[in-house]
Amino acid sequence: MPERTLQLICPAGSLPALKAAVDEGADAVYIGFRDATNARAFAGLNFDDGTAQQGVRYAHERGARVLLALNTYPRAGNWQRWTAAVDRAARLEVDAVILADAGLMAYARRAHPQLALHLSVQGSATSYEAINLYREQFGIRRAVLPRVLSLAQVENVVKHTEVEIEVFGFGGLCVMVEGRCLLSSYTAGDGPNTCGVCSPAKAVRWSETPAGLESRLNGVLLDRYGAQEKAGYPTLCKGRFEVAGATYYALEEPTSLNTLDLLPQMQAIGIAAIKIEGRQRSPAYVAQVTQVWRAAIDACRAAPHAYAVKEQWQSQLNRVAEGQTHTLGAYHRPWK
Amino acid sequence: MKLALGPILYYWPRDRVLDFYAQVAQWPLDIVYLGEAVCGRRHELRLPDWLDIAERLQQAGKEVVLASQPLIESESDLKLLRRLVGNGRFSVEANDMAAVRLLHAAQLPFVAGATLNVYNPALLGWLQQLGARRWVAPVEMAQADLTDLLSQMQSPPQTELFAYGRLPLAYSARCFTARRDNLPKDDCQFRCLEHADGLPLATREGRPFLTLNGIQTQSAGVYNLLPHVQPLRASGVDILRLSPRSAHMEEVVRAFRDRLEAAAPLADALARAERAQPGASCDGYWRGRPGMEWSLSS
Incomplete structure (x- = not known):
């Protein structure tokens, strides 16, 4: 060969x-x-x-x-x-x-x-x-x-x-098996399998709040950034969440x-x-x-x-x- | 329309599983799916144990199907899959194309699982040729899309729909339950045993969002098609799948049975199913909406 x-x-x-x-x-x-x-x-x-x-x-x-x-x-x-x-x-x-x-x-x-x-x-x-x-x-x-x-x-x-x-x-x-991830469609309607998008931009909202800069996907808070923190594109699986009392990148870091x-x-x-x-x-x-x-x-x-x-x-x-x-x-x- | 009980997606201690299925034998269910369908490291029960349970459920009049793993990574995963396919007694739900290949090669009829991503008649027809006698729609399938699909099939296999339970949304090589406790997956200490309904994940403002279940990520919301059971009867769906939760699962089964037979008002059936439910109900997918939405929210 x-x-x-x-x-x-x-x-x-x-x-x-x-x-x-x-x-x-x-x-x-x-x-x-x-x-x-x-x-x-x-x-x-x-x-x-x-x-x-x-x-x-x-x-x-x-x-x-x-x-x-x-x-x-x-x-x-x-x-x-x-x-x-x-x-x-x-x-x-x-x-x-x-x-x-x-x-x-x-x-x-x-x-x-x-x-x-x-x-x-x-x-x-x-x-x-x-x-x-x-x-x-x-x-x-x-x-x-x-x-x-x-x-x-x-x-x-x-x-x-x-x-x-x-x-x-x-x-x-992608932290998930490609083709087997419905997180985006669950949250925002459109997902990779049938629409070819993940965490679609049309469903993303940024807002400055007293608690910091917030990114949301169809209303769901994906992350909140302090003044010194760099905010990237809010991909769903790379947000910070709360699990059993701890706030961290529960699925994957950015x-x-x-x-x-x-x-x-x-x-x-x-x-x-x-x-x-x-x-x-x-x-x-x-x-x-x-x-x-x-x-x-x-x-x-x-x-x-x-x-x-x-x-x-x-x-x-x-x-x-x-x-x-x-x-x-x-x-x-x-x-x- | 028939009622099916999906496999237990969580990791329960052996005795709890045995107790659970002793009860299941008495519930008004037509089909029961059995086996470990999430993580290859979970082994409170092994294949001979599942076959024993299967035997008992069959004697109680249930059709039994053994579920295969959706994520095949190693040669030992394949070895287990070959044993499952070659069990000689019970049919298998193929949750990965590796299982489809083995089942087709063995000329065994099978159930095409939801993770095979069947969204169109061409793919379904192909699986049918390979031996699929039943298929389970992807959990994100909308009623309109399912109706379109079935209307284009001459003689589709039996159609099953995920109708109750936290939605299995994603699979990963990584174990998120072990990650929560800073443990490597190879030394996870079987922390999943501590979470009978998974590990809740909330946003930073405390809104329930997802559920961590080892390598599987589920919704926090509980998919609940009770409000749609009557219209569903006309949509070509043959079987509704209910996914086990740790408490009062019998109430869920009976609520769906009542609705199928129009023997109880929707409000009563809903109240019954939602008692001790581990999250809020949702039904967005079925309505072509984001999965997390609920049609009856006030």
């Missing part, structure tokens, strides 16, 4: 971000259409057919691939919008579509047998048994793992499937994932691709992050035993990560 080389998969929420990722050495970029058919259905973000076509051409001319996320769950009443999106993706000649819904996979397989299929992280497949079901049924080429497995568990998945395994390496961190340290291990266990989260981020962010990860992957590939995270990489990442703290997440067992 040929040695698998670790690919770098970068986010693009706009044409300038796509160009930035390609220019800085992404092996592939992933994009979405401008509606609820993908899990970053944010206002002002994403691609229509025109910009997608330009993006595909730009990437292909420079040897990069384009993956299209159609990774939300269609309902009976809006099913056609999702199948039409699969048709559009096929016409655009993207290199693969990233799907979560097996019903939609069946459609794609039937209508566009040449279209490569990836299983989205939103498909919640955390074991080789689940992944191999999609392989047998739909011939998926790649699966993106939810951010819940330790590295040893990821390695076990890789060993037991022909499907390429992609993992998240950097960016926002931290993000950074696995630069784990790169040699990720390469050694046969992971096919590392995904950078952040289609909602600016082109400048995408450029910086892609640059660092390209350099890190190249260094790791050239000399895995001599690999060490450079201070310059970390400072470059810290500059764009707005002073956020980083975690190794579930890859590192004590996080659990």
Whole structure:
């Protein structure tokens, strides 16, 4: 078997971000259409057919691939919008579509047998048994793992499937299994599975009060900040709450994932691709992050035993990560 | 329409579980789901114990289904799943696609659980081909969406709906109950045993919001479709699922049975179910609203 080389998969929420990722050495970029058919259905973000076509051409001319996320769950009443999106993706000649819904996979397989299929992280497949079901049924080429497995568990998945395994390496961190989190819809109505949003901006309210700056989601107090505290976007699972008399980040701190340290291990266990989260981020962010990860992957590939995270990489990442703290997440067992 | 009792989602001591199911045998229920459907570390009861309980409930006239775990992480999780699938006697609720693969390979009919995220007829049809004889709608399913879905199916499998109990909203690799006590998950000291109805989480202004239940996060509100039971009969739903709570669960079962048979006014049934209820009622999801809302709030 040929040695698998670790690919770098970068986010693009706009044409300038796509160009930035390609220019800085992404092996592939992933994009979405401008509606609820993908899990970053944010206002002002994403691609229509025109910009997608330009993006595909730009990437292909420079040897990069384009993956299209159609990774939300269609309902009976809006099913056609999702199948039409699969048709559009096929016409655009993207290199693969990233799907979560097996019903939609069946459609794609039937209508566009040449279209490569990836299983989205939103498909919640955390074991080789689940992944191999999609392989047998739909011939998926790649699966993106939810951010819940330790590295040893990821390695076990890789060993037991022909499907390429992609993992998240950097960016926002879902503390819940992707595709199995309804906290947003419980609180605000719209959630990731069917609407492609989490803690939607339209339901967020900020207010200055005598007790401090408060963030609310559909009226529910997510956090309250003192004068010296930095307030980030009020993502539901990263607020402070009261449990048994203690007030703390009961689910997760406002931290993000950074696995630069784990790169040699990720390469050694046969992971096919590392995904950078952040289609909602600016082109400048995408450029910086892609640059660092390209350099890190190249260094790791050239000399895995001599690999060490450079201070310059970390400072470059810290500059764009707005002073956020980083975690190794579930890859590192004590996080659990 | 039939009534089902969901698996106990909390971690109760062994004797409490045995007592509970001795009572369940006497309740007016058609179907009982059994097993540990949250965390692989919980083992007050093991598979042979669950099979014993299943046997007794079957003798009492209940249909018994064994629930599989929604989050499979390790090889030992898969080993347990293979034993569950190969139990030889009782059908299985697949709460993850790993279970679907194993059940399909064994050519066993199964129940497609709520965490399989069935929102459209194509996915449901696919699962039906693989052997699903029944499916449980995602808990966030709205009545309008369910009606649409079922209207587009020629002969759908039996449809089950989560109709009572704290909503299982999310799953994680992390244990939030252990986190509360600054314990690592691998050495959680089984703190879930101390919280028979989960660990309440409130906002910083004291409003009940969520419930921590190990790796599962539930709503604080108790989903309660009692006000909708009569209209539900016409919507194509075959089975209502009631999720166990620690106290007065029999009252809940009887309140729903009364409403199914239109044998009690709604107000009486509600009062009965809400007695000793561990949180306020909610029904937003069913009405296409944020799940936490309640239609009868004053």
